[in-house]
Amino acid sequence: MIDDPKANMRVVAWYRQPWPWLLMLGPAVVVVAGFVTLWLAVKSSDGLVADDYYKQGLAINQTLARAERAKAMQLSARLRIDRNGVRVKLHAREGVSLPDRIRISFVHPTRGGFDRSFDLQGSAGVYYGGIDELSPGHWQVLVEDPVGMWRVSGAIQLPGPREIMLSSDD
Numbered sequence: 001m002i003d004d005p006k007a008n009m010r011v012v013a014w015y016r017q018p019w020p021w022l023l024m025l026g027p028a029v030v031v032v033a034g035f036v037t038l039w040l041a042v043k044s045s046d047g048l049v050a051d052d053y054y055k056q057g058l059a060i061n062q063t064l065a066r067a068e069r070a071k072a073m074q075l076s077a078r079l080r081i082d083r084n085g086v087r088v089k090l091h092a093r094e095g096v097s098l099p100d101r102i103r104i105s106f107v108h109p110t111r112g113g114f115d116r117s118f119d120l121q122g123s124a125g126v127y128y129g130g131i132d133e134l135s136p137g138h139w140q141v142l143v144e145d146p147v148g149m150w151r152v153s154g155a156i157q158l159p160g161p162r163e164i165m166l167s168s169d170d
Contacts, residue, residue: 045113063151070150077143077152077166079104085130088120088143098125099145106131106156107140119146134158141166 014020074093079086090098101121108114120129136158143166144151154166 066144066148066151067153070152073150075150075152079141079143079154079156079164079166081131081134081156081162085128086118086120088122088127090125090127090143092125101146102127103144103146104129104131105142105144106134107142108135109138109140 073096074091075096076091078089078091080088086104088102088104090102092098100123101119103117103119105117106115114135116132116134118129118131120127122128139156139158140153141156141164142151142153152166154164156164
């Protein structure tokens with residue numbers, strides 16, 4: 001009698017073999033990664049794209065005029081941030097009257113949702129106020145009067161030195 005080699009082989013279903021699962025693993029990972037990418041795209045906002053770029057372009061001229069007014073006033077500001085809040089000391093040329101209230105803004109360069117603005121009260125060019133904790137990173141700092149006639153600006157890196165000098169000569 002001749003032995004049939006096929007008679008001793010067991011037939012195993014395809015889903016019990018490791019190779020089909022290994023081959024399907026690559027496409028399955030790509031599908032999951034695609035859903036994660038879609039979720040990230042929907043949940044996060046692209047803060048770099050402006051819908052009203054034309055209006056923002058027109059606003060640049062107003063911003064430049066405000067900086068020029070601050071320069072004519074020889075305006076500068078020393079800003080100090082501590083755990084109690086912020087202190088701003090304004091200096092201007094002789095004869096310039098300073099307001100009783102100023103607005104300070106911390107603008108994140110890429111994430112508009114992080115921007116913060118605060119009104120500070122004071123007199124004789126010294127202003128105090130409480131501020132929310134700012135996240136680490138690079139921030140643009142804007143100090144302006146309440147009616148928008150002048151503005152001085154600068155930059156601060158957090159964490160880091162908590163005192164900066166803002167000047168209209170920049």
